[in-house]
Amino acid sequence: MSAELIPNRSLIRVTGADRHSFLQGLVTNSLNAEGLTWAALLSPQGKYLADFFLLDEGDHILLDVQSDLADGLMKRLSMYRLRADVALHPDARQPRRGLTDAPAGAFSDPRHPALGWRSYLAETDTGGDSVSDSAAQQSATDWDAIRVEHCIPETGIELRPNETYILEAGFERLNGVDFRKGCYVGQEITARMKHKTELRKGLITVEITGPAPAPGTPVMVEGRAIGTLFTSAGNRAIAALRFDKARGQITAGDAIVTLP
Numbered sequence: 001m002s003a004e005l006i007p008n009r010s011l012i013r014v015t016g017a018d019r020h021s022f023l024q025g026l027v028t029n030s031l032n033a034e035g036l037t038w039a040a041l042l043s044p045q046g047k048y049l050a051d052f053f054l055l056d057e058g059d060h061i062l063l064d065v066q067s068d069l070a071d072g073l074m075k076r077l078s079m080y081r082l083r084a085d086v087a088l089h090p091d092a093r094q095p096r097r098g099l100t101d102a103p104a105g106a107f108s109d110p111r112h113p114a115l116g117w118r119s120y121l122a123e124t125d126t127g128g129d130s131v132s133d134s135a136a137q138q139s140a141t142d143w144d145a146i147r148v149e150h151c152i153p154e155t156g157i158e159l160r161p162n163e164t165y166i167l168e169a170g171f172e173r174l175n176g177v178d179f180r181k182g183c184y185v186g187q188e189i190t191a192r193m194k195h196k197t198e199l200r201k202g203l204i205t206v207e208i209t210g211p212a213p214a215p216g217t218p219v220m221v222e223g224r225a226i227g228t229l230f231t232s233a234g235n236r237a238i239a240a241l242r243f244d245k246a247r248g249q250i251t252a253g254d255a256i257v258t259l260p
Contacts, residue, residue: 046189213253
């Protein structure tokens, strides 16, 4: 199989009789009983705190989150636990991903078909997929280019704790929010944004002419910042923009920015 270890990820097992109802009342999406769910935990003000994948593995729910956010997420989930029959445990497995030759037990990435599959097999169950093979595949796959092409945000880059609103980050398009489920933390603000006639800000894939600016470079029109440029790949990049201000010559650093 063509697989790679996914860097900077931590796994958490959520156990206990109340695990489903506990998570259902907190996260933006409803658990998929037959595959991966992508969801986020929001602040009461509706701002993004963390995004993660959820997988029902029978007697527990596996939570796959960026390692930088894992400790904070566990603390916040513990804070919400109250009297619920729920416990949180670190899981030592290392998640893998690939674009072709999905192994048994792998699951499609729910955000977009171009992102392939993810797997949570234990090391002894990987069928001989060696670390060296994984490293070779990692160097051959430009995941940032895939994300830029399909405007898929990444934790800690386009998705910024206590700053990002998930609808502006494309969660609806990328299957990260369920508007038919019951209440969850931040649901009221998210629903209010959903029913606006139009979002004024959001992520978009743009073309850049000139040297690619560093992530976080302001996007400018006539000397005023109208957004931020994030991940670049080739002559394209993901930008967060005020759509109503994106007129005239748009620049980021020494590059010219062109909207699609």
